[in-house]
Amino acid sequence: MKILVGIKRVVDYNVRIRVLPDGSGVDTDGVKMSVNPFDEIALEEALRIKEAGKADEVIVVSAGGDECQQQLRTGLAMGADRAIQVQTSEALQPLSVARVFQKVIEREDPGLVILGKQAIDDDNSQTAQMLAALWDRPQATFASSMEINGESATIIREVDAGLETIEIDLPAVVSVDLRMNEPRFVKLPDIMKAKRKPLEVLSLEDLGVAVTDQIAVSHFTPPPQREKGIIVEDTAQLVQELKNRGLL
Amino acid sequence: MSKILIIAEHDGTSLNISTAKCVSCAQAIGGEIDIAVLGNGVDAVAAETAALDSVNKVIAVNAEHLAAPLAVNWASEVLALSADYSHLLGPSTTFGRDLMPRIAALCGVNQVSDIMEVDGAYAFKRPVYAGNAIVRVEPASDSKVVATVRTASWKAAGSGGNASVDPVNASRSPAAHTRYVGLSSEGGERPDLQSAVKVVSGGRALASEENFELIYQLADKIGAGVGASRAAVDAGYCPNDMQVGQTGKIISPDLYMAFGISGAIQHVTGIKDAGTIVAVNKDSEAPIFEVADIGLVADLFNVIPELEGLLG
Numbered sequence: 336m337k338i339l340v341g342i343k344r345v346v347d348y349n350v351r352i353r354v355l356p357d358g359s360g361v362d363t364d365g366v367k368m369s370v371n372p373f374d375e376i377a378l379e380e381a382l383r384i385k386e387a388g389k390a391d392e393v394i395v396v397s398a399g400g401d402e403c404q405q406q407l408r409t410g411l412a413m414g415a416d417r418a419i420q421v422q423t424s425e426a427l428q429p430l431s432v433a434r435v436f437q438k439v440i441e442r443e444d445p446g447l448v449i450l451g452k453q454a455i456d457d458d459n460s461q462t463a464q465m466l467a468a469l470w471d472r473p474q475a476t477f478a479s480s481m482e483i484n485g486e487s488a489t490i491i492r493e494v495d496a497g498l499e500t501i502e503i504d505l506p507a508v509v510s511v512d513l514r515m516n517e518p519r520f521v522k523l524p525d526i527m528k529a530k531r532k533p534l535e536v537l538s539l540e541d542l543g544v545a546v547t548d549q550i551a552v553s554h555f556t557p558p559p560q561r562e563k564g565i566i567v568e569d570t571a572q573l574v575q576e577l578k579n580r581g582l583l
Numbered sequence: 584m585s586k587i588l589i590i591a592e593h594d595g596t597s598l599n600i601s602t603a604k605c606v607s608c609a610q611a612i613g614g615e616i617d618i619a620v621l622g623n624g625v626d627a628v629a630a631e632t633a634a635l636d637s638v639n640k641v642i643a644v645n646a647e648h649l650a651a652p653l654a655v656n657w658a659s660e661v662l663a664l665s666a667d668y669s670h671l672l673g674p675s676t677t678f679g680r681d682l683m684p685r686i687a688a689l690c691g692v693n694q695v696s697d698i699m700e701v702d703g704a705y706a707f708k709r710p711v712y713a714g715n716a717i718v719r720v721e722p723a724s725d726s727k728v729v730a731t732v733r734t735a736s737w738k739a740a741g742s743g744g745n746a747s748v749d750p751v752n753a754s755r756s757p758a759a760h761t762r763y764v765g766l767s768s769e770g771g772e773r774p775d776l777q778s779a780v781k782v783v784s785g786g787r788a789l790a791s792e793e794n795f796e797l798i799y800q801l802a803d804k805i806g807a808g809v810g811a812s813r814a815a816v817d818a819g820y821c822p823n824d825m826q827v828g829q830t831g832k833i834i835s836p837d838l839y840m841a842f843g844i845s846g847a848i849q850h851v852t853g854i855k856d857a858g859t860i861v862a863v864n865k866d867s868e869a870p871i872f873e874v875a876d877i878g879l880v881a882d883l884f885n886v887i888p889e890l891e892g893l894l895g
């Protein structure tokens with residue numbers, strides 16, 4: 336079985352986001368870029384499934400400009416066997432990304448596609464569900480654990496009310512939550528080895544995907560600031576302050 | 584005029600408050616508002632839904648395979664109902680975030696996630712980068728809008744309405760490839776985190792599951808729901824459904840009390856809409872103090888017992 340894993344290049348989660356004064360976006364100039372943290376977890380899970388002898392090959396896929404090859408190389412260094420970059424200069428929205436994956440699926444015929452449950456830049460949380468719809472296959476979103484049993488898998492999902500268990504037949508799309516695993520650290524020799532692993536570059540035309548139905552995004556603004564608060568000296572003052580505000 | 588269909592969230596017995604919040608968002612969009620209640624034996628929930636303000640009609644779809652909210656089955660059923668609607672709305676809870684994008688893809692459109700403000704029937708504001716930027720999004724006005732509503736941004740609509748309930752037969756067969764097994768819930772008698780008026784929350788500083796009892800005790804004393812940081816959940820001090828933040832719950836209680844939480848952006852994004860934020864942290868430099876309305880630089884293991892004493 337092959338496993339496809341999605342990789343998105345995003346502003347690192349530790350970076351303090353600054354909105355550009357002209358409202359056209361956020362500042363990414365000289366800013367640290369990383370693999371979307373959820374995608375690292377998705378890849379880690381794929382690697383563990385392969386190491387358990389339940390998959391033969393792990394392929395990382397990213398849609399983006401050439402700069403996303405850096406994140407694909409990180410994926411290769413973590414242990415993916417090969418990488419596919421689908422080249423585009425446009426910031427693809429989830430439906431287009433799902434269409435790209437659908438075409439890659441037609442070429443690769445994977446048994447499992449593992450994606451992050453959301454990307455920490457646009458926080459959309461749509462791609463896995465959309466891909467499952469287009470592919471007409473099961474979706475298991477926000478997964479915190481998965482167990483492959485031959486032709487099917489048991490998934491535990493983190494939902495608002497607690498933990499939900501579902502069973503899905505493969506092939507399927509799984510989107511992972513933070514508690515699925517802790518991704519491994521990349522070691523220097525692995526980075527060297529990753530340079531020799533295959534990275535295929537495809538265009539949207541190669542795949543026959545037209546980018547349509549994009550939603551216009553504009554007017555980036557910083558969020559409203561909360562008013563500056565006060566510091567109290569002790570617990571008694573805290574209680575007094577809460578009572579004054581009618582909160583206790 | 585817009586015709587809006589809201590997909591109701593419920594547990595089979597009662598309506599989730601997120602649905603009434605979607606109604607407020609729909610009111611801001613303007614137009615005729617219908618609500619679809621899918622499930623198995625949903626008559627009581629449909630009646631509760633019909634009482635929400637400004638609802639035109641409730642469509643009740645009963646079928647055995649709709650008992651659990653499996654996105655695959657629900658999405659095709661919603662698609663069957665969707666033809667006449669300009670807008671399909673669901674809440675940005677795990678229920679809506681699972682379901683709505685599947686519907687959007689079947690309709691061939693991108694989804695508008697997490698509507699926090701309505702600027703027009705085809706113009707919305709939503710947060711990106713964990714709430715560190717707000718953007719305006721404008722789907723094409725000649726396509727269907729499929730969207731989730733950021734529940735923390737909206738007040739629940741009232742229930743003085745009296746809409747009709749139309750029972751409709753399920754028109755699609757269940758997907759054999761996806762099977763619901765069950766739900767395990769640890770939530771006890773405490774107020775639900777997403778609708779609680781007060782929330783007491785604990786972080787890594789609690790240091791153990793036993794110590795986390797302090798948070799539960801204080802919460803029970805003031806009738807609050809219980810929240811937690813990711814670090815506290817990951818360390819196993821409390822269940823995952825208590826996590827507040829970018830990847831947990833986004834909440835808007837009148838009072839949020841954070842004990843031993845540093846205030847990472849991913850956490851703070853979950854509490855930006857809270858009325859009053861109280862932070863108790865022994866590090867005066869902790870970023871939580873930048874967003875706190877009332878800060879106390881102190882050891883929580885002293886403060887919580889003192890609070891309990893003072894509250895009698």
Ligand SMILES: Cc1cc2nc3c(=O)[nH]c(=O)nc-3n(C[C@H](O)[C@H](O)[C@H](O)COP(=O)(O)OP(=O)(O)OC[C@H]3O[C@@H](n4cnc5c(N)ncnc54)[C@H](O)[C@@H]3O)c2cc1C
Pocket residue numbers: 348372373455785786787788811812813814815826827828829830831832842843844845846847848849850863864865866869881882883884
């Ligand atoms: C992609 C991604 C998504 C994330 N999503 C979330 C999310 O949804 N929610 C979330 O919470 N986090 C999230 N995080 C994690 C987040 O970055 C922080 O790591 C986490 O919030 C830290 O939790 P904490 O404040 O409890 O722990 P810490 O940062 O370790 O802070 C503990 C605090 O306790 C204080 N303290 C210690 N002892 C005491 C004492 N005795 N009395 C008083 N104060 C004390 C310390 O001064 C410190 O400020 C996410 C991270 C990533 C990468």
